[in-house]
Amino acid sequence: MNSTELRNLQEPLKNKYKSDPETALITLKAKSTMSDGISCKIETGKALIEAGLHPASGGDGLMVCPSDMLLEALVGCAGVTLKAIATALDFNLKDVAIYAEGDIDFRGTLAVDRQAPVGFKNIRLKYDIQTDEPEERIKTLIRLTERYCIVFQTLSKANNIEV
Numbered sequence: 001m002n003s004t005e006l007r008n009l010q011e012p013l014k015n016k017y018k019s020d021p022e023t024a025l026i027t028l029k030a031k032s033t034m035s036d037g038i039s040c041k042i043e044t045g046k047a048l049i050e051a052g053l054h055p056a057s058g059g060d061g062l063m064v065c066p067s068d069m070l071l072e073a074l075v076g077c078a079g080v081t082l083k084a085i086a087t088a089l090d091f092n093l094k095d096v097a098i099y100a101e102g103d104i105d106f107r108g109t110l111a112v113d114r115q116a117p118v119g120f121k122n123i124r125l126k127y128d129i130q131t132d133e134p135e136e137r138i139k140t141l142i143r144l145t146e147r148y149c150i151v152f153q154t155l156s157k158a159n160n161i162e163v
Contacts, residue, residue, distance in 0.1 A: 006087045039063055056106045070155075071100040071123070077151035078125065085144045091137060095130040123155065 017024035032040040032051070038059075039052035051066050053059030075098045086093040102123040108116035127142055146152050 001087055003088050003090050006084065054106075056104075057109055067102070067104060067120070070120075071102055074100045074123070074125065074149075074151045074155065077149045078127075078145055081149040081152075082127075082141065082145040085141060085148065089137070089141065089144075091141055092131055092133055093129070094132075097128040099126040099128070100124065101126075125152070 031043045033043075035041045035050055037052070039050055042049050042051055050063045051069070052063030054065040054067060055061045059065065078098050078100075079096070082096060082098070083093070085091070100123060102120040104120055105113075105116045107113040108118040127145075129138060129141070131138065133141075
């Protein structure tokens with residue numbers, strides 16, 4: 001897909017959202033149901049996956065770990081966003097790999113130490129971009145990717161989660 005094709009796809013949506021902002025508000029949904037053992041089945045809309053405990057908290061490593069899925073969602077969203085922006089900017093992107101890694105202190109989630117945090121302490125995102133574009137355009141591509149990546153923005157800002 002080139003920038004003209006992308007623009008042609010997105011322009012009607014942008015016009016619709018400008019004239020009727022309510023149509024831009026979409027509610028995405030996910031569902032999990034109980035499974036055997038300490039696991040759950042997750043309906044993704046595209047597939048059914050089974051999530052279980054990470055080996056560091058007693059899992060066997062045979063099921064997907066929700067913490068890994070969070071990092072996978074981050075690199076997936078960053079990858080799609082980066083490709084869309086590169087396309088829109090006519091950026092000569094030869095190849096790209098995006099890596100995420102996060103630090104978890106499992107003493108927190110296993111209630112070994114009440115002072116240990118539950119969740120990721122730090123998350124690092126790394127871009128390995130193969131291009132002959134100048135450094136300024138690479139920086140712009142990364143800045144815009146971070147600006148428009150839904151998962152990045154959600155993780156980097158405090159969020160309300162209602163239960």
